[in-house]
Amino acid sequence: MSVTAAQKVTTFLMFEGAAEEAMTFYTSLFDDAEVVAVERYGPDEPGPEGSVRHAIFAIAGQQLMCIDSHVHHQFGFTPAISLYVQCENEAEIDRLYAALVEKGEPLMPLGSYGFSAKFGWVNDRFGVSWQLTLPA
Known part of the structure; x- marks a missing residue:
């Protein structure tokens, strides 16, 4: 076996x-x-x-x-793949969004988009994409 x-x-x-x-x-x-x-x-x-x-x-x-990587690549991270975080409360989603968007790029500002109580999407300073959600 x-x-x-x-x-x-x-x-x-x-x-x-x-x-x-x-x-x-x-x-x-x-x-x-x-x-x-x-x-x-x-x-x-x-x-x-x-x-x-x-x-x-x-x-x-x-x-x-x-x-x-010690080899330079012609590609980086893309928002088509993201880290999805389900937050426990509004303070957590606000804190995480603020930290991740600093020196990064907002893709969807924190708000209510109808599918969660609060949602935000950001590319952080390293180019990694994060989706943050607060369940309804």
């Missing part, structure tokens, strides 16, 4: 030099968030020494991965 690990889908964010800054920012926004593991590039490796080769962090029990 063969034992294999259960398949798991994990969000993977590729940055070009901002992985640690983004991960630190994201984990600072949520009470139940933490950096789980960080592997860094060492000397004589392809990425800049000390940058993130691979990291795992958790927000609200959901693990995400991130890296600093």
